[in-house]
Amino acid sequence: MEISKKSISELQAIVSQVRRDIVRMVHACQSGHPGGSLGATELLVALYFEVMNRKEGFDMDGSGEDLFFLSNGHISPVFYSVLARAGYFEVAELATFRKLGSRLQGHPTTHEGLPGVRIASGSLGQGLSVAIGAAQAKKLNHDEGLIYVLMGDGELQEGQVWEAAMYAPHNKVDNLIAIVDYNGAQIDGTTNDVLSLGDLRAKWLAFGWQVLEIHQGNDIAAILDGLTQAQQQAHQGLPTVILLHSEMGNGVSFMMGSHKWHGVAPNNDQLADALAQNPQTLGDY
Structure with a gap:
């Protein structure tokens, strides 16, 4: 059964609700990563509610549908919210984020059996390799x-990324769309300052990839245009990478423009401010 598409x-209404979920989840346990989660909200909403061909239900095999892998697993709040809002598990379970015995751990894991999660992630640099393996399996299975995979830009400082980047074009892994969340910030500062x-x-082009850029990485229409172009380039001999120019903390004014909210939870007053900026649209958990 095909998943219905959205206007x-x-x-945008789903984006507002997901932002509320993110800040409420992180505030409730006073732990987590709101900045990158907020910056990737529009992308994940676009992927799960419009772009990806998804089946009803969930199985680890994922045959006959598009698959998504989150490599920068520390932005689990946005991943969990989108999965819940897309129907993979009950929205009420978001209230258990990072609590003892919860399936919603700080970084996604597979041993908890959470629907929608296909790899344990958070050890940066590994997601692209996993995505390549899944893409090759799909090709073998006709x-x-x-296959979509999201990486952080700071994550590109990991050497394994570039081993995988060299491998994919050589092996014509052309059913792969990699996305770099290019917000220019990581936990210790800007990527320019850290490394x-x-x-x-130019780097991705030199490695043999097709490269697209979405300069308005928090605009739903721009994201949809970029992802559509990437889909059109698939199955033509080369993998595609999208450089998504996003804003860390997008949608919450006091979190934007700084790396400081990479891994800091809001206090009560800050939570109230963030929620006031993002109206409830689908109902809070």
Whole structure:
């Protein structure tokens, strides 16, 4: 059964609710990573509610559908919220985030059996390799589904990323769409200060990838346009990478423009401020 698609306004309404989920989850346990989660909200909402071909229900095999892998697993709040709002598990379970015995651990894991989670992630640098393996498995199975993987830009400082980046074009892994959350910030500061990424577009091109850029990485329409173009480039011999220029903390004014909210929870007053900026649209858990 095909998942029904949404209009731009419906997607924006989901984005507002997911932002509320993120800040409430992190506030409740006073732990987690709100900045990157908020910055990737529009992307994950677009993927799960409009772009990806998804089946009803969940199985680890994922045959006959598109698959998504979250490599930068510390942004689990946005992943859990989107999975719940997309129907993979009950929205009420979001209230258990990072609590003892919860399936919603700080970084996603598979041994808890949480629907929608296919890999344990958070040890940065590994997601692209996993996505390549899944993409090659689909090709061997004559499955036309696409593989999507999201990485942080600071994550590109990991050497394994570039081993995988070299492997994919050589092996014509052309059913793979990698996305870099290019917000220019990581836990210790800006990527330019910690370890400059240089000309990121030129790097990926040099490794043999097709490179797209979404300069308005928190605009639903721009994201949909970029993902559509990436889909059109699939199955043509080369993998595609999207450089998504996003804003860490997007949608919560006091979190934007700084790396400081990478892994800091809001206090009561800050939570109230964040919620006031993002109206309830689907109902809080």
